[in-house]
Amino acid sequence: MRVMVLVKASPESEAGVMPKQELLAAMGRYNEELVKAGIMLAGEGLHPTSKGVRVRFSGNQRTVIDGPFPETKELVAGFWLWQVKSMDEAIEWLKRAPFDDDAEVEIRPVFEAEDFGDEFTPELREQEERLRAEVAGRQ
Amino acid sequence: MRFLIIRKADAETEAGAAPTPELLEAMGRYIEELVSAGVMRYGEGLRPSSFGARVKFTDGKPVVVDGPFAETKELVAGFSLYEVGSKEEAIEWVKRWPVEDGGGNVEIEIRPLYELEDLASGETLERYARLQDEMAAP
Numbered sequence: 001m002r003v004m005v006l007v008k009a010s011p012e013s014e015a016g017v018m019p020k021q022e023l024l025a026a027m028g029r030y031n032e033e034l035v036k037a038g039i040m041l042a043g044e045g046l047h048p049t050s051k052g053v054r055v056r057f058s059g060n061q062r063t064v065i066d067g068p069f070p071e072t073k074e075l076v077a078g079f080w081l082w083q084v085k086s087m088d089e090a091i092e093w094l095k096r097a098p099f100d101d102d103a104e105v106e107i108r109p110v111f112e113a114e115d116f117g118d119e120f121t122p123e124l125r126e127q128e129e130r131l132r133a134e135v136a137g138r139q
Numbered sequence: 140m141r142f143l144i145i146r147k148a149d150a151e152t153e154a155g156a157a158p159t160p161e162l163l164e165a166m167g168r169y170i171e172e173l174v175s176a177g178v179m180r181y182g183e184g185l186r187p188s189s190f191g192a193r194v195k196f197t198d199g200k201p202v203v204v205d206g207p208f209a210e211t212k213e214l215v216a217g218f219s220l221y222e223v224g225s226k227e228e229a230i231e232w233v234k235r236w237p238v239e240d241g242g243g244n245v246e247i248e249i250r251p252l253y254e255l256e257d258l259a260s261g262e263t264l265e266r267y268a269r270l271q272d273e274m275a276a277p
Contacts, residue, residue, distance in 0.1 A: 108191040
């Protein structure tokens with residue numbers, strides 16, 4: 001199964017404060033372990049929401065709202081995408097992450113094709129497989 | 140430039156409501172356009188937060204809390220990664236998000252990614268560059 005691992009923002013991340021060299025180095029070593037274990041599929045940091053926008057849809061209306069956004073603790077500062085056997089395995093790996101201070105990280109399973117019923121028709125499944133293969137072929 | 144595109148949650152996504160055939164078709168067409176244009180790198184829907192968990196670190200000590208989580212509007216229901224020339228281009232693509240989603244009422248957040256050059260240089264930068272090469276395709 002795959003999970004998205006969402007690192008929540010903090011006042012520091014929203015202020016664009018770079019993590020200390022020691023933490024960056026420890027994260028680098030942790031990421032290497034994740035890659036070696038075949039767990040790491042993707043991982044990225046996000047610029048503060050001051051560089052982001054939200055697009056709100058309401059009927060025909062599209063409203064673009066510039067960041068920053070206020071609810072710091074609920075914002076996303078970074079993420080990983082992991083391949084794991086279970087939520088328990090994901091949690092055990094996450095507990096070993098070198099967050100040396102205060103941090104909140106959310107783990108959410110990804111929907112897989114098997115989770116969908118008949119509405120996800122054979123044609124749609126074939127389309128999805130074709131598109132995944134096309135993108136993977138470009139990596 | 141790369142952007143994380145976040146589809147914010149709502150009561151329906153948190154209830155695990157199944158997507159309608161119309162939404163599945165429309166999303167399939169939208170994604171097909173994004174892939175053909177070379178914009179979309181990957182994207183997934185997330186199961187409701189009742190299937191998730193949070194790990195809260197205090198002074199580096201982890202504590203696990205099971206979902207569901209309360210602040211629906213701030214949760215993530217889905218994400219994609221777009222690579223485009225500018226934030227304006229990302230916004231133009233997002234404005235074409237299927238209206239079938241959320242009954243025409245959704246909120247999409249667009250966030251630029253930190254690239255290697257934004258981080259510290261030297262050994263750390265080299266290590267990250269090597270990791271990027273080694274990572275399997277999502």
